[in-house]
Amino acid sequence: MIIPENQTATDITTVEQVFLPVGFVDLEATLDGGQAFRWWPQNDGAYRGVIGRRVVTIAEADGGLVVRPADGKDASGLTHSLSDYMGQDQDLEGFRTRFADDPCLGPALRGYSGLRVLRQDPWECLFSFICSSTSNIPRIKLNVGVVAERLGYSIGRKTRDVSFPEPETIFEAGEQFLRDLGLGFRAKYLVPAAEAVALGQLRLSDLREASYTDARNALTELPGVGRKVADCVLAFSLDKPESFIVDRHILRALHRWYDVPEKASLSYAADWARDYFGEHSALANQYMFHRERLARRAADWGGAHTERALPEDGR
DNA sequence: GTCCAGGGTGAAA
DNA sequence: TTTCACCCTGGA
Numbered sequence A: 001m002i003i004p005e006n007q008t009a010t011d012i013t014t015v016e017q018v019f020l021p022v023g024f025v026d027l028e029a030t031l032d033g034g035q036a037f038r039w040w041p042q043n044d045g046a047y048r049g050v051i052g053r054r055v056v057t058i059a060e061a062d063g064g065l066v067v068r069p070a071d072g073k074d075a076s077g078l079t080h081s082l083s084d085y086m087g088q089d090q091d092l093e094g095f096r097t098r099f100a101d102d103p104c105l106g107p108a109l110r111g112y113s114g115l116r117v118l119r120q121d122p123w124e125c126l127f128s129f130i131c132s133s134t135s136n137i138p139r140i141k142l143n144v145g146v147v148a149e150r151l152g153y154s155i156g157r158k159t160r161d162v163s164f165p166e167p168e169t170i171f172e173a174g175e176q177f178l179r180d181l182g183l184g185f186r187a188k189y190l191v192p193a194a195e196a197v198a199l200g201q202l203r204l205s206d207l208r209e210a211s212y213t214d215a216r217n218a219l220t221e222l223p224g225v226g227r228k229v230a231d232c233v234l235a236f237s238l239d240k241p242e243s244f245i246v247d248r249h250i251l252r253a254l255h256r257w258y259d260v261p262e263k264a265s266l267s268y269a270a271d272w273a274r275d276y277f278g279e280h281s282a283l284a285n286q287y288m289f290h291r292e293r294l295a296r297r298a299a300d301w302g303g304a305h306t307e308r309a310l311p312e313d314g315r
Numbered sequence B: 001g002t003c004c005a006g007g008g009t010g011a012a013a
Numbered sequence C: 001t002t003t004c005a006c007c008c009t010g011g012a
Helices: A027-031 A078-085 A092-098 A105-111 A122-131 A137-151 A167-180 A184-198 A212-220 A227-237 A248-258 A266-300
Strands: A018-020 A047-051 A054-061 A064-069
Touching: A018 A078, A027 A047, A027 A054, A047 A078, A054 A078, A064 A078, A092 A266, A105 A266, A122 A137, A122 A184, A122 A227, A137 A167, A167 A184, A212 A227, A227 A266, A248 A266
Parallel strands: none
Antiparallel strands: A018 A064, A047 A054, A054 A064
16 A cells, blocks of 8 residues: 555554655665665665664655655655655756766666665765775675664664764764774774764755855865765765766776776866766766676676676675 | 775875 | 875675
8 A cells, every 4th residue: 555645644543654756766776886875675675774763664666666664653754854865856857868868878877767866964974985985885884884783873673773873972982982893094084073063163964055165175174085075975965966976987987988088187087077967967977886886797797797697686 | 814905085205 | 196004894
């Protein structure tokens, strides 16, 4: 049974799920592709995770998503926060139209049209991408997950059902605590970042209203936050669709598809891409990253997906 | 068992 | 502009 969005809570005692008419969403690519790090696939293909102080499961459905509370509470309050989280305000249609014939993005759009750019909590996003330095997705998930489980509030039945720890809590826990959890040298960046946010020296919510440049400059004031990490936080949590994230994989793609010089600096390439993709930079970036990732995976497995079958869950 | 890369950053040369 | 240390985990 799917509850229409406009059904009120008085119609029945407990609303068990809501349907979000947001069009097709590729949940694996979107929730588990390197933007966010606390979503876990269930046996039934749905993803379980936390948004704010709510534990939810999200499943793909015809024309949108079905969201169920996993914390015993009512589903009726989830519609707005979930649409928001899924990036519904972004200009996905404009992006699709503009780049339908692009040699790199056109095939990507046809191949996995349901990839979205999330709109996450800025503090969790900042923490996660400071953790991403010289790391990889499995390890980032491990690090962020362990910190959340040790320091966050339990808001559900399972171990992972925890709200992300407040910056005050991270700051009080201290560097050694984070090192003992396996965060490595990133611990010495995370504690000052938590302090700056906790003391109000860095007001992340204000950066949603600030210009791209002002917001980026504010973020890169933090130790451990360079251009790359800042662009991730700007794109995935601070409403900056003009942010373009460049790592070595993306640089290779920019060279292959758009003739950006092979040995261009990462910041030159990012500026070039921001100019070229404009307000669609974050979307273009995510589709390009996903395409590179699949290509690399295919190459690692011996070419065009022919010699070996994909693993059960693609990871 | 060893080796290596992994969505970087900051400091020094 | 380039090089190097920084931590540590999983896979080859």
